[in-house]
Amino acid sequence: MNPLAQAPARVPGFELREATRLIDSDGSVRTVTLPADTQTAMWCEAVLTGQRGLIEVVRATRDGDGQLRMRSRRDPAGYVEAEHGAGAVVALAAKARGRGEEVFACPVPKAAPEPGRSSAGRGKLVWVDVDGVCDREAAESLAELRPHLICHSGGGLHAYWRLAEPVEPDRLEALNRRLCVLAGGDRACVDRGRIMRLAGSYNGRRQRWCRLLVVDRSRPAVDPARLAERVEDPDPRPPPSAERPSRRRDDPLEAIAPPDYFRALCGVHVEPTGGDIRCPLPGHEDRYASCHVWAEPDRGWWCFGCNRGGSAVDLVSVMNGGPCGRDLGGAAFAEAHARATSQF
Numbered sequence: 001m002n003p004l005a006q007a008p009a010r011v012p013g014f015e016l017r018e019a020t021r022l023i024d025s026d027g028s029v030r031t032v033t034l035p036a037d038t039q040t041a042m043w044c045e046a047v048l049t050g051q052r053g054l055i056e057v058v059r060a061t062r063d064g065d066g067q068l069r070m071r072s073r074r075d076p077a078g079y080v081e082a083e084h085g086a087g088a089v090v091a092l093a094a095k096a097r098g099r100g101e102e103v104f105a106c107p108v109p110k111a112a113p114e115p116g117r118s119s120a121g122r123g124k125l126v127w128v129d130v131d132g133v134c135d136r137e138a139a140e141s142l143a144e145l146r147p148h149l150i151c152h153s154g155g156g157l158h159a160y161w162r163l164a165e166p167v168e169p170d171r172l173e174a175l176n177r178r179l180c181v182l183a184g185g186d187r188a189c190v191d192r193g194r195i196m197r198l199a200g201s202y203n204g205r206r207q208r209w210c211r212l213l214v215v216d217r218s219r220p221a222v223d224p225a226r227l228a229e230r231v232e233d234p235d236p237r238p239p240p241s242a243e244r245p246s247r248r249r250d251d252p253l254e255a256i257a258p259p260d261y262f263r264a265l266c267g268v269h270v271e272p273t274g275g276d277i278r279c280p281l282p283g284h285e286d287r288y289a290s291c292h293v294w295a296e297p298d299r300g301w302w303c304f305g306c307n308r309g310g311s312a313v314d315l316v317s318v319m320n321g322g323p324c325g326r327d328l329g330g331a332a333f334a335e336a337h338a339r340a341t342s343q344f
């Protein structure tokens, strides 16, 4: 039996009734306790407002062994139009809650009803996931960055900022990386295709509710350029190896197309025109296609889930448990280079 089927009844919203700090549009501050549906609706208000496209709502059950099992993510019924999504998302979340399911949603709208990052388009929202800390101090330091919403996910804190204008997916991820630096967030959660726990849903892993801590309706949407000014992008594209001084144009490895070396080194098929694949790297269990492989050798590859990428040499190094990019140099680079060369 799914142990969570009983959870909402066994824990009758105790944590859910913990207070939310609600800052109204006129700046007045109230401390309120909100039912689950209202929490989900407020999450939608902050996250979906001004966005266009499909928002994916993912329901999941947890097995007796604690493994999360997502329901089909290809079912069009799991996708709702962002423009009039709050009602539909609230209804889906309520239904899931009644079944003891956990609920997630993708903050970036999709062009098509498909999971993963390749269908995620422009977004009018950025976020940070600060894993493992849920104390008051952490929430207060996050609140200093004035997000529009802070959720307690059950296992950490999620903060969201609405943007004054939509940004391209690459820029959105770059802004998320900057926010990670500012807030000490988890760099694995910057992916445009990321799904986040929905406020008003149950976190079965932690046996706690995902709930709203702060809702700020007074703050205007943020200018993405001003947000970007605050801190450097820690992982700017193109992949770091493009700047490696030891990169030589006469190196035969440099002429091999990334789809070809992925097939040879990892046994993974990539279309010759490039594309997104499930990350084959050790240490990253990629549920979706987070790893992008370009067609051109000088662009290489990059995994947006585990933030690793580069050239064929980087791939060999990472596949053997080594570093990549700026961290791969000297003897380790020579060894990985020799190993890569020997495989072609």
Ligand SMILES: [Zn+2]
Residues within 6 Å of the ligand: 279, 280, 281, 284, 286, 290, 291, 303, 304, 305, 306, 307, 308
């Ligand atoms: Zn990866």
